[in-house]
Amino acid sequence: MKQVFNFNAGPAALPKEVLQQAQQEMLNFKDSGISVMEHSHRGKLYESVHEEAKTLLKELLSIPDSYEVLFLQGGASLQFAMLPMNFLKQGELAGFITTGAWSEKARNEAAKIGATEEIVSGKEQNYTTIPALPSFAEDRYKYVHVTSNNTIFGTQWENFNAISHPFLIADMSSDILSRKIPVEKFGIIYAGAQKNLGPAGVTVVILRKDLLQQANKDLPAILSYETHVKNRSLYNTPPTFSIYLLHLVLQWVKSLGGLDAIEKKNEEKAAFIYEAIDHSNGFYSGHATKDSRSLMNITFTLPNEDLTKTFLAEAEQRGFIGLAGHRSVGGCRASTYNAVPMEACKALRNFMDEFYLNYGN
Incomplete structure (x- = not known):
């Protein structure tokens, strides 16, 4: 499959x-x-x-x-x-x-x-x-x-x-x-x-x-x-x-160990993706201020609409589903709920880093 x-x-x-x-x-x-x-x-x-x-x-x-x-x-x-x-x-x-x-x-x-x-x-x-x-x-x-x-x-x-x-x-x-x-x-x-x-x-x-x-x-x-x-x-x-x-x-x-284990895992998953945003020199711009960031819904934008479309198209080709932002705000959104595995968040982090290297200069 x-x-x-x-x-x-x-x-x-x-x-x-x-x-x-x-x-x-x-x-x-x-x-x-x-x-x-x-x-x-x-x-x-x-x-x-x-x-x-x-x-x-x-x-x-x-x-x-x-x-x-x-x-x-x-x-x-x-x-x-x-x-x-x-x-x-x-x-x-x-x-x-x-x-x-x-x-x-x-x-x-x-x-x-x-x-x-x-x-x-x-x-x-x-x-x-x-x-x-x-x-x-x-x-x-x-x-x-x-x-x-x-x-x-x-x-x-x-x-x-x-x-x-x-x-x-x-x-x-x-x-x-x-x-x-x-x-x-x-x-x-x-x-x-x-x-x-x-x-x-x-x-x-x-x-x-x-x-x-x-x-x-x-x-x-x-x-x-x-x-x-x-x-x-x-x-x-x-x-x-x-x-x-x-x-x-x-x-x-x-x-899995209840909410203690789930909370720790969710913090780790979100950290992977927020690090990709924070280490991109502004190529990815998080919508939320750092003190208000969600562990469940990570929202960000790229420098322009064309790059956003390219990002989403290439992401889909790589097997990423559901990364388009809500229709009312646009941009991108990664929802990292409990059932989203660590593997998926690491894969997205790697893809974001790669996309930045290819398009960020």
């Missing part, structure tokens, strides 16, 4: 070992004679996958017992609307820390439901950096929303020490499970699975249980977090195959 290096931003690379196990079990899951996709979501075999996936996620992320783990559909984009529908009542204000396009979309959706305010934005700097957070009165906002990693622009919060609010919400779609996070600092964490957790189709929501007391009770059942908590994410038919693959990914992460 042709060797490729998959740097797609999402849906993204899945661990080879996970895909091989899914392939082996595709037609006969647990000696049942049928695929996991054919099992009832109310049956014992699927329910064991469902519950073990929750248990593994709690273990790997050190999620306290005071939190619920939900597996929902609709992607993170549904959460943009579902969160204010559940928690933003008349006369209340939600605060948004805007660090990229997904932050903007989250605020725009919330503004259709309730009052919102931008606490700080990096837009004037073209989202090249995580902006310094001004002091603000916590009691002014019902909740505060932050995006932990910005897939399009390649910036990431190194830590969350500067943010303090009793009801902090984080969209962690593109860096969840890539490093240790202080779950107890957040009221809600949500993440589409298609970057580090598994395939597209399932969204993980980590919700502090006491918040349900504040939730709007006057919602359609499918849009209420309380519904999904009471029904263990089985209110309606869940995306069973996506959750099954998520379960396999979590097993894979655990087998």
